[in-house]
Amino acid sequence: MSNTQNTDIEITTDAARIDAEAAHAFLTTSYWSPGIPLDVVQRAIANSLCVAARSGGAQVGFARLVTDRATFAYLADVHVLADYRGRGIAHRMLEALFGHVDVQGLRRLMLVTRDAHALYRGFGFTAASAPERIMERVTRNAYAGSIVGSINRVEESS
Numbered sequence: 169m170s171n172t173q174n175t176d177i178e179i180t181t182d183a184a185r186i187d188a189e190a191a192h193a194f195l196t197t198s199y200w201s202p203g204i205p206l207d208v209v210q211r212a213i214a215n216s217l218c219v220a221a222r223s224g225g226a227q228v229g230f231a232r233l234v235t236d237r238a239t240f241a242y243l244a245d246v247h248v249l250a251d252y253r254g255r256g257i258a259h260r261m262l263e264a265l266f267g268h269v270d271v272q273g274l275r276r277l278m279l280v281t282r283d284a285h286a287l288y289r290g291f292g293f294t295a296a297s298a299p300e301r302i303m304e305r306v307t308r309n310a311y312a313g314s315i316v317g318s319i320n321r322v323e324e325s326s
Contacts, residue, residue, distance in 0.1 A: 177257055178222045179264045186218045190227035194247050199282065201245070203311035212245070217270060219261045221248065228252045231261045233277075237270040243279040243288075258284075262291055 192209040195201045221229030229248040235241035248257045279288060296302050
């Protein structure tokens with residue numbers, strides 16, 4: 169597990185030190201996963217290689233790699249709380265993730281971003297070399313009404 173100290177910020181990939189509730193608190197208000205349920209965040213964390221930035225016992229940053237740890241990884245949910253931005257924390261978290269022994273030699277790493285292109289270019293990411301080959305299936309507002317949707321499905325099956 170990777171732990172790095174720098175002033176008051178600790179970077180860790182120790183799964184036992186990842187705070188799913190703190191990640192959820194940010195992600196539920198993010199542009200990419202508004203309203204995401206806590207149980208979905210917990211499952212995503214359990215099935216990913218994660219990194220957290222911690223300060224004074226609190227989680228102030230988070231990122232995860234969805235990966236088979238052999239050939240492919242998808243970078244997701246990268247964030248740093250507003251009061252901690254501009255200090256290189258996201259860069260340090262990505263260094264820890266990309267330096268992790270389990271993701272060495274991967275053939276492809278992918279991500280989607282609206283506003284952090286410069287950060288990711290620093291790690292060798294570029295626009296897709298063959299965008300005509302890339303396809304996606306996006307469910308807009310995937311978490312909107314998730315509780316109501318669950319209740320309706322239960323009632324219909326009764």
